[in-house]
Amino acid sequence: MHTNVLKIGTRGSRLALAQSEWVKGRIVSRYPDIRVELVKITTTGDRILDSPLSRIGGKGLFVKEIEDALLEGRIDLAVHSMKDVPAELPPELFLSVFPVREDPRDALIAAGCRALGDLPRGARVGTSSLRRAAQILSLRPDVRIVPLRGNVETRLRKRDEGLCDAVVLASAGLRRLSLDTPSDCLLAPDEMLSAVGQGALGLEVRRSDQAVMECLAFLNHPETETAVRAERAFLERLEGGCQVPIAGWARVEEYGLTMDGLVAELDGSRLIRDRVAGRPEQAETLGRELAERLLAAGAGQILGRIYGEAGGR
Known part of the structure; x- marks a missing residue:
């Protein structure tokens, strides 16, 4: 950590920036003398948008380049959506802080539908998640899964354009983007169990950087x-x-x-x-x-x- 500058590594999507801006705001409120800068980093998962993530292979598709920047000292901490973070981290890095979690449930976005059972027979459901697809098909084997990549706004737009009849998205992302979603669109955990870490943020730092860890500790829930x-x-x-x-x-x-x-x-x-x-x-x-x-x-x-x-x- 530089004398009074803290550099946060983040993906460049609107959601990632909203999450990082929230962290920045909390730090600045706590430490007015620290200047916090956001450093936008493009990851492999951001670059490859024409293939399902499951076909790209590998782990850490949305974090590796950010972790590289952290290891090289170009940033002081990274703000991650925890559902994107692999179980194993580079040994020099550590997830030191977990701010209070948002709602981890998934939301069904479909006209006139409040549950998977409301979807018409043969409905097309857009999702890039194998976890979501498997649970949807378990309850509704008649529907067709349409692979859907891109950020939250892109996936909502594709539904509006008629590419699919419904999309399933993380409620946390919708809330962080201030996109209104009726509470009765939220899928109960007994029909749609969420991804590991869904709704949670994690702040990753270098294990050797005790000063940054101490600076961020107040954010931990x-x-x-x-x-x-x-x-x-x-x-x-x-x-x-x-x-x-x-x-x-x-x-x-x-x-x-x-x-x-x-x-x-x-x-x-x-x-x-x-x-x-x-x-x-x-x-x-x-x-x-x-x-x-x-x-x-x-x-x-x-x-x-x-x-x-x-x-x-």
């Missing part, structure tokens, strides 16, 4: 950190990235930590799902335990086949 660390331990044990049909949602409640996890066949023909509960301080242990339960129930065979068809992890 302990309950969010506990839930996200449980989810990431779950993802790591499954050796998964953000582009496989894995879902996981943990939350700290009055009586402890509860987490649901799911692994699905791509066509939705089989969903393996389970739940664990325990003490918040056991977060990562509980995440791994949930993964072990799913593996014992057959999740390993599903993931092995998907990774094999994709040509590896």
Whole structure:
């Protein structure tokens, strides 16, 4: 960290900038003497828009270039959407802060529809997420999934242009962009379990940069950190990235930590799902335990086949 300048690395999409501007505003309010600059960085996932992410392969499609800038000292911290961050980080880097989480649920955007069951038979549903597609097909095998890439505004525009009848998007992104979505469009977790880290932000720093860690510590929300660390331990044990049909949602409640996890066949023909509960301080242990339960129930065979068809992890 320079004397009084803090450089934040961010993707250049409107949503990524809105998230980073929020972090910048909180830092400036807390430390008026610090000048905060946003550094826009284009990632592999941003450059390749004509192919489904699952076909591009690899992990960290939306974070690698930002992490490179952090490792090289061109930025002091990175603001990530946690659902984009692989389970494994470069050893020199650390996720030190998790601000309070937004609603992790998905939203169905479709005229006159408030639930997947309301969609007309044969409806075209736009999504680039294998996780969403599998859960949609499990409930509605009659619908057709239309691969849809691009930022939030692009996907909404494609629906308006008639490319599809409905789109499923993260509620958190819509809220952060101040795009009004009726609350009854939100999909319940029992029919659409969210991605690991969905709705949460993570601030990544160099492990050696204690000054930056201390500067950012006030932004951390302990309950969010506990839930996200449980989810990431779950993802790591499954050796998964953000582009496989894995879902996981943990939350700290009055009586402890509860987490649901799911692994699905791509066509939705089989969903393996389970739940664990325990003490918040056991977060990562509980995440791994949930993964072990799913593996014992057959999740390993599903993931092995998907990774094999994709040509590896």
